[in-house]
Every structure is written in structure tokens, then in C-alpha cells.
Amino acid sequence: MCPQLEVIGLLDLQKFQGLYKQNWPKYCQEYYCLDNFIEFLKKQPHIKHLQLYTLDIKQARDEGLFVIVDRYQLFVGSLNNSNGLVKKALDLVDWSSGLKCSSIPYRHIDALNSIIEEKKLNLEFTNPTDLFYMKAEDALQLRVESPVGFVLKALSVEDAPLVNEEWPNHHLGSLFFIERQIRLCVSVGLYQEDTQELVAWCIRLQGGYLGALQTKECHKRRGFGSVVTREISYRLAAQGHDVMALVGTANKPSSAMFSKLGFRVIDQCEWLRTKPTKGEFTWPEGE
The missing domain is CATH 3.40.630.30 (Gcn5-related N-acetyltransferase (GNAT))
Incomplete structure (x- = not known):
């Protein structure tokens, strides 16, 4: 039976977050992404247009696999990037309105690029960034x-x-x-x-x-x-x-500022945005 997306909630995010403490700060992107959405849901339990998913198999939960679609922005994380589950989860996402794939850890970029190629999605932009980090x-x-x-x-x-x-x-x-x-x-x-x-x-x-x-x-x-x-x-x-900042690889002034303050680059993340597949779609003010 082929895995399907499964809706998750606050308690699931909290359990997943604990998994990302290992090998610190390797998974700090996932940890702090979940940290923010956990706090969002505590303060505002019924946030409009926020969708939280994993796959409906034990392995996905064991690896903390999550896909978050926040209005038009997509976030993804997993402890494992080599078993095809990240790609499977991304394949099941609705891409029809276009998605801004935000701060995708570079270890997952092959899975994302495969989906873009297989679904023949057109891109509005793609932007590699350095992950600056400070304890x-x-x-x-x-x-x-x-x-x-x-x-x-x-x-x-x-x-x-x-x-x-x-x-x-x-x-x-x-x-x-x-x-x-x-x-x-x-x-x-x-x-x-x-x-x-x-x-x-x-x-x-x-x-x-x-x-x-x-x-x-x-x-x-x-x-x-x-x-x-x-x-x-x-x-x-x-x-x-701990503190993180993402700086475009071409943004030399910002990179120099963060380096001068004592931040160090520990990873790369990718930003990209796909175009809608069923006609133009924009989010109106207030949503």
C-alpha cells in the first residue's frame, strides 16, 4: 500500500521537534521551524490556511518527516533524506496554486528538484542561501x-x-x-x-x-x-x-555583517517558488 499524507497537529510537532535535537546543530533548521509553528499554534490554535502533514507510516514518524504548507509557503524536514520518503510526501502536496518553498535544507533539494522536474513545474525564482548560525x-x-x-x-x-x-x-x-x-x-x-x-x-x-x-x-x-x-x-x-539567519550567496554586505558579528556558516538552504499550474493565483490581503 502506497503511503499517503496524514494530517498532524500540535502534539505531533512537539514529538517531532525532540528528534531534531540530535547531532546539534545539524538539524537546527527543522528544530526551529517546528519551534515557531508550535508557538504559533499555542497562541492561535486555529490558524487559517495552515496545513501540517506527515506520511501515514511509522517510518515517517520515526524520522520526524513533516511538510508544512503555510498559506503559499512550504517547509519540509526529515532526519533521513536518502529513503525517498521526502520525495513521496512532496509528490502528494497540491502544487496547483504555486508554492514558495522556503528555507529548504540543502540535503532535501534533490527530492524537491525531482518533483519539479516530474511535475513539469515552472519556477518564478530560485535562490541559494547560506545558513549563518550562532550559539x-x-x-x-x-x-x-x-x-x-x-x-x-x-x-x-x-x-x-x-x-x-x-x-x-x-x-x-x-x-x-x-x-x-x-x-x-x-x-x-x-x-x-x-x-x-x-x-x-x-x-x-x-x-x-x-x-x-x-x-x-x-x-x-x-x-x-x-x-x-x-x-x-x-x-x-x-x-x-540559538540564532539563525539565511543570506543569499550573492549578498556580500549582509554576509560580511553576520561574519563580523561572529556568526558562522554551517549549511545551505534553497528558496524557490513554483508558478501556479491552473491559472494565476494570488493571496488577497487579509488572508
Whole structure:
């Protein structure tokens, strides 16, 4: 009998997460991806358009195999990448609306590429990234004082339109995503003290890594990107988390910044987006 996708829930994610502690930090991508979705479900048990799967066989559960489809984003993880189960699970996913395959650990990229080839899926983009990593004990040393005339604090939902507008990856439906991340995840903004203008920011994204790191154009080249990166890393470490960031292999300035702060590259991840197979589809605002 051929394995099929099986819907899983919070307790399953918690059991799977424990499996990824072995050989640390080899599986830190899977561990922290699950960590975020576990926290999401604790805070908001009925998140709209969130689908959680494994395969309906014991081996898949023993290996912590999961596929998460969060609106239009897909995350996948497994302790084993050589037995064909990751490919089988991806084959059973509905690709018709197009999916943004987010932070896919490089060990699973062959399985993903096979699905794309066999299903003849067209790509909007593909982007290899380096996985920068720092232990919590080291990130605790990164805390920095706010620059004179500025204050560091968590972002508010009211900041979401600006963060979304300045984000190079913004698209129809991304405002909802930014708002949700601000509500449910650790974030840091640097604000001008007298006007409360937001000038730089960083958010922890669903995969558990730092993202949407941005400085407003008129405030660039003042080191503010490093300031918010240091502060959000410290805040995550204060919660007991190691810190991860994904940087495009061609993004030399960001790579240099993370290296200077003491992060080290321990792996690679792939980002790619498939085009819809049944006509154009976009996520409307509010969903």
C-alpha cells in the first residue's frame, strides 16, 4: 500500500521537534521551524490556511518527516533524506496554486528538484542561501545600547505597512504575513526617540531565522542594520534560542555583517517558488 499524507497537529510537532535535537546543530533548521509553528499554534490554535502533514507510516514518524504548507509557503524536514520518503510526501502536496518553498535544507533539494522536474513545474525564482548560525551563549554577548537619539523596542502591528512596503520581497498578501509575524514572533525596531520614526528593523520569520532585515534608505550606512541584528539575536538568546539567519550567496554586505558579528556558516538552504499550474493565483490581503 502506497503511503499517503496524514494530517498532524500540535502534539505531533512537539514529538517531532525532540528528534531534531540530535547531532546539534545539524538539524537546527527543522528544530526551529517546528519551534515557531508550535508557538504559533499555542497562541492561535486555529490558524487559517495552515496545513501540517506527515506520511501515514511509522517510518515517517520515526524520522520526524513533516511538510508544512503555510498559506503559499512550504517547509519540509526529515532526519533521513536518502529513503525517498521526502520525495513521496512532496509528490502528494497540491502544487496547483504555486508554492514558495522556503528555507529548504540543502540535503532535501534533490527530492524537491525531482518533483519539479516530474511535475513539469515552472519556477518564478530560485535562490541559494547560506545558513549563518550562532550559539545562544555567544548571542547573549551581542546586546548593544541604542544609538544616541534612538530607542530599541519590539515592533507593533501598526509598523507592518511600512515594513511590508520597504521589504524587497513584498507581494499581494505579504502584509498579512508581516502583521502575523509581528504579533507572534520576536521582532526589534530602531526608532528615532523624538519623532518615533521607525528607521531599521528585523523579524523572526516562520522558519525560525532572522528575516525582513531592513534600514530605511535615508538612514543607511550608519550601522543600524547591525544594531537591530545584535538586539534581536540577544532577545532570542535570552529565551534560550540559538540564532539563525539565511543570506543569499550573492549578498556580500549582509554576509560580511553576520561574519563580523561572529556568526558562522554551517549549511545551505534553497528558496524557490513554483508558478501556479491552473491559472494565476494570488493571496488577497487579509488572508
